[in-house]
Amino acid sequence: MTTRIVELRQGILKKNDELARALRGRFESAGVLVLNLVSSPGTGKTTFLERTLRELRTSGARAAALVGDLETDNDARRLAASGAPVRQINTHGICHLEAEMIGKLLDGWELADLEYLFIENVGNLVCPSSYDLGEKIRVALLSVTEGEDKPLKYPTLFNSADAAVITKIDIAEACGFDRDTALRNIKEIRAGIRIFETSAKTGAGMAEWLAYLAGSRSSR
Amino acid sequence: MHELSIVSSIVDSVTESLAAYPGARVKEVRLRVGVLASVVEDSLQFCYGIATEDTPLAGSALIVKSLPIVAFCSKCNTEVELPGVQSFRCPLCDEPVSGLRQGRELEIESIEIEEV
Numbered sequence: 070m071t072t073r074i075v076e077l078r079q080g081i082l083k084k085n086d087e088l089a090r091a092l093r094g095r096f097e098s099a100g101v102l103v104l105n106l107v108s109s110p111g112t113g114k115t116t117f118l119e120r121t122l123r124e125l126r127t128s129g130a131r132a133a134a135l136v137g138d139l140e141t142d143n144d145a146r147r148l149a150a151s152g153a154p155v156r157q158i159n160t161h162g163i164c165h166l167e168a169e170m171i172g173k174l175l176d177g178w179e180l181a182d183l184e185y186l187f188i189e190n191v192g193n194l195v196c197p198s199s200y201d202l203g204e205k206i207r208v209a210l211l212s213v214t215e216g217e218d219k220p221l222k223y224p225t226l227f228n229s230a231d232a233a234v235i236t237k238i239d240i241a242e243a244c245g246f247d248r249d250t251a252l253r254n255i256k257e258i259r260a261g262i263r264i265f266e267t268s269a270k271t272g273a274g275m276a277e278w279l280a281y282l283a284g285s286r287s288s289r
Numbered sequence: 290m291h292e293l294s295i296v297s298s299i300v301d302s303v304t305e306s307l308a309a310y311p312g313a314r315v316k317e318v319r320l321r322v323g324v325l326a327s328v329v330e331d332s333l334q335f336c337y338g339i340a341t342e343d344t345p346l347a348g349s350a351l352i353v354k355s356l357p358i359v360a361f362c363s364k365c366n367t368e369v370e371l372p373g374v375q376s377f378r379c380p381l382c383d384e385p386v387s388g389l390r391q392g393r394e395l396e397i398e399s400i401e402i403e404e405v
Contacts, residue, residue: 071404072316077306077397081298081320164291195327196291199395224374225325228389257376260385 085200088168092203099180102286103188105202107226108210109219110192113236113269115144117210118187120269122151124279125185132185135174137166139191148189154178165196168203184286194219198226206285211255212236213246220254227258232265232281239268292332295395296340303400307345310402315349317401323356323394324374330355358392 080086096103106114118134125132133154136144145157156174158166171188180186188204190197209230211219214237220227227233233255241248248266255264263281267274299318307313322328330353337351358371362379368390369379379386 072401073310073313073404074399074401075306075310076399077302078399079302079306079397081295081302081395081397083302084298163294199291199327221375224377225327225393228325228377229393256385257378260377260387 082199085168088172089201089203092168092172093205095180096186096203096205099183101180101183101186102206102282103186103202103204104206104208104282105188105190105197105204106208106210107190107194107197107230108192108212109194109215112192112210112212112215114189114192114210115147116269117234117236117267118189119148119151120272120275121187121278121282122148122153124275125282126152128279130184131182132187133178133183134187134189135171136189137170137191139163144189160191164191164193165200166190166202167200171202185282194223194226198223198229206231208232208234210234210236211251213238213241213244213251217247217251217254220251220258224258227255227262230259230262232263233259234278235264235266237268237270238266238273239271292328293336293340295328296333296336299337299397300340300344300346302397303346304344306400307402310404312405313345313402314405315346315400315402317350317352318346319352319354319398319400321354321356321394321396321398323392324358325389325392326395328395354398356391356394359390360386360392361388361390362386 108114122132134148135156137158137160138144139160139162142157145155149155158170158174188202207230209227265274265278303318334351341347359368362369364384365379365381377386
């Protein structure tokens, strides 16, 4: 009997990474800007996305959304009210979206007809950070009710994000939200990141966010 | 908490690579896991025992090597190791660091097998 060491040097999420790379190529050649929205449950991803889709439609832009949840199609129905094409992914217990799920859900969609595609991930700040979905921009969202140290507690996600969105700033005062500390903590984990302070309710910060989207599209 | 799906991927990859060594038994699987990989070793170990049952990996040991964050500091013009995951500043000059060179790894480094 002989013992042997076999070098594998293989990424454990290799399959996902390969699928994500293929998706990224598809998105780029179709000219659609893809964003992956990640936050805790209750941050207000859906409300923020509803407002984003509505405003994009008003401005004549073509946007669509994929939304992931463990169960129910409640979020897809809410988002579809904006008039944008929306599809729901139910992961049935899986805590994150994977590239394979995105690929399957795109069947029948003409990507070249879209300018923006938003992927609303499952509410979770841990697992989604390991799974590339082929997005161009990863957005980490944080609401004023969550505590300013969230970026320090979940550095993997915030460090891998391209943009950070603070939601619900209309109730910041009532929550005793310490804005300076929150901004400092985000920058501590990801220097130079773009930060948007928004309220989907009042529309605060939405103009800057929409300008960023348009700019990211044209700088592709 | 996606350790079970990670362990299942490990079982699949290792089983695939065993095709070249018919009848071999796996003694050890060695991983390299960056501190930013969001993976908890205790849960990996817990899931490993369950996921390897009735596979060629049954009874093997899982060795996890943890890798600290290594980043490039453009001011010092050198790679630096960060002491933790709470601050992405250069330990030498305290400036924010840019490119991460290490810390997100989640890979199988090697396996030790016993051939008959």
